[in-house]
Every structure is written in C-alpha cells, then in structure tokens.
Amino acid sequence: MVLAPCGWILELVSTVAPGWRTINNIPGESIDLVLQQGLWDICKTFSSSRDILCNQQDTQYFSAQIIQIARGLMLASLILNVIAFGVASAGVRCWRDTPHWTIAGVGGVLIFISGVLTIIPVAWYTHIMTTIFSTSTDIRVGYCLVLGFIGGCLEVLAGLVMSIGLCRRCDGRRPRGRPATRSATRPTDRPMPLPRVTVPRSYTSESSVPYSQKSLDDDLDFPRAKTRDRGVVNTSYSGRPYDADL
Template sequence: MQTPASMVMGIVFAPLGLVLVFTAAITPQWREGQVQVGPSGALGASGGGGGEGLLLLRSDGLWESCLQVAHSELKQCWPVSGPYQHDSRVRTAQGLVLASLFLCGAGIVLASVGVRCWTDLPLRGIAAAGGLLVALAGILSLVALGLYTHNLPSLGNEDPSGISGAGGSALQQHQRVPTHRLPRLSLRPAGSLYFGWVGGWVQVLGGAALMLSFKRPRCPSWPKRPPVERTEAYEVTC
C-alpha cells in the first residue's frame, strides 16, 4: 500500500509537536528576569550583567522556579509557590497544557491504528479522528501559551520583589534586606515559551493533515475489455 502524503505528514508532525510541548511544560523558562545584588546588600532590577556584585537570574515555569547566579554553577530550583502558584491564570495554563498532552497522545494512538501501514487498506475514519484530537491538542496548547504570554508581567505580582517562594525567602535571609526595599523584576518571555509555540503549531498542522483522511480518494477505473465475439470455425474444402 502506498501511504498518502497527508497521513505521512500527520504521523510525523504529531509526535514532534507532542515532544516540543512536553519539553516546554517541564522546563522552568516560561519567563525570566534578572536582578543585581550590590556589595552593600541592596537589590535593584538590572537589564545587563555589568556593575559590581552578583547578577541573579530568575526564571519561572508552570511547575518550577529557579534562581541562578550568572556566570556560575550556583543554581537553586523549587516548586512554584506563593501568589504565583495560586494565580488562576497560571492554574488555567497548567490545566490546558495537561489536557493538550493527553489529547495529543490519544490522537497519535488513533492515527497509528488508522494509518495501518502493515495492511493494504487504511482505516481513514480512525486516522482522521486521531487528527482531530491532535489538532484540538494544538489549539489548547496555543490558548495556554497565549494566556500566559498576555499576562506574563502580572502573574503573581502580589510579591513586590518578583522573587517569591523559597528562593526569595532564602535570598532575603542571606542578604538581610527588608521586603519593602526589593523592587519588582522586569520579566520577559523565555525559551520554553518559544518551544511551546512551535510545538502547538506543529500539532495543528499534523492534525489538519491527518484530517484530510476523511476524503476518500477516487479509485482508478480499469479499462474495460472489449467483448469477445464467438466465431465459428468453418472447414474450407477445396
């Protein structure tokens, strides 16, 4: 059997999109910012790595946050906590991403059964249903990413420093800086968001390609044989 190009495209793009969205979900680089720790113990938001003291890099994901000293191996990560964890928009993004991963996995299983490269006749309806689930998964992941990106600076903004959770407490204890002196970080989109955007669009494209399986191809018509006329044999006698 010659597998249609749309099925091949869908069965390749769907797992690729799943891997990209899963990578984005488990990495803590959805947003990032940096803060300069001066020699006197004061903190100030910084846009570059210049100046004296330590430059701390803060990054947040859906389930994990990290704090790292720039240009060093010192890094501390902890599960999201505080206002950021309880923010309804973060929780909504978490639920949408989990639903997207589940639907995409189920769609890939259905598409694999429907394509049936080991037989002569693919199950087009099952393959197209799998493509529908994959496309829906891509839409859910794109909605989650759009919601997070649109509200990125204000997520968990009840913390005036932007360094919430265990990392912020440890940093404040170490530096002995009052909370009111900690300025808000200027946060920006990070690498995991871009992985997620690419993965979401790849899922949509793969699902759309599989959904083309609903259209049945025309079977080629075989040329008809001309009717065979019976001829009677006559003996010719001389």
C-alpha cells in the same frame, strides 16, 4: 505522523521546565541572580557561578489564575496528543497499501485540538506575563513559551493535514490510493472469443471444395482459360498465362 510526536516533545519540555519567564534585577538580591519561573517549579540561577537552585517557593505566583489554568490545559494537551497519535497510527496503517481514512481523519482532528489546547495557555501567559506578581519589573519571555508555541503550531499543522482524509470521506469521493474494483467477472486482458459461424458446404462428385465451379466462374471478372486435356502435354505453349493457370 512526524510533526505530531515532535510537537508533543516540545510541549512536554515546555510543561515541566521552569522557563516560562525570567526575572532579572531583583531588589535585595545579587546582581547576577536570574529567577526562572514555570508552571511547576521556580529556579534561581547565578550567571557568575552557573549554580542552579530549584524548588523555590512562591505562593503568590503559583496561586495566580493563569498558572492553574495553564497546568490543566497543558496536561490535557499532552494526554490527548498521545491518544490522538494512537488513533492516527491505527488509521494510517503504514504496513498496508490502503489507509483507513475515517480513523486517520478522527486522529487528525484530535491532534488539532491538542495543538489548540497548547497555544491557548502559551498565548494567554505571554499576554499577561508582566501583570503576574513579581518583585521586579525586568521581566522577559522564557524559552518554554517559545517551545510551547512551536509545538502547538506543529500539532495544529499535523492535525489539519491528517484531517484531509476525513474531508474526502465526507464528500463521497474515493480517496487516492484505493484500488478500483472490477465490475466485470471476465478478465480484461483475455480477448473475447469470436462467435462460431457454420458455413454451408456444397459438395460435387468431382470436387471436394465447399463451393461449386459455376459460382467461382461467376465471381471472376476476366475470361477463364480453357481446360486442356490432361492426356496431351503441350510443351510449346507460349501464350500469356492466366491467373487460373498460376
């Protein structure tokens, strides 16, 4: 999302600026004259006075096949990049937690194509730059070719990175960042209640506890102390106490 608009700005400068190539040492002209040629305009600059004269006419240069093709491809790249950036913005949805990976991936593919449409005319023009009509043999690469190549590479890189979301969608894997849905209706942080078990209670006429005295005596592995008479209090008892007495 950052590289795509940066590449678009560099492409725009490369398209409108008259600096695809520079011609020096033109026969019959001043020695300090430098001719800058672009896709839409030609300018004359003088290194001694810093004067710039644009809107120069050169029918043979503008009628070259590479100039016509480069114009169409650069304009198509600029328009497609604007559309692709809008699609990618709708898919990324920075104001939400989960992006729409399919729409973002489609926007990445369009950005990638836009970068390719820029690199093709720039590379082609650089390759045949010396064969285009010129009155001088001192032909040098202009700054627009450098800016166009950098802008196209930024868009290709941005498109590849953004297309990863579309690849993850196609292979069926859940993209990172999407919250997992809970299949259970009961919240996981609430403990499950234990089942209630009804314990049978056996009451006697002398006790209110839910067990009998006989069952308690069977479970003990030590002799139980004899029951003393409640009416007689023996204060001189010094024997070893049993657990039952405690």
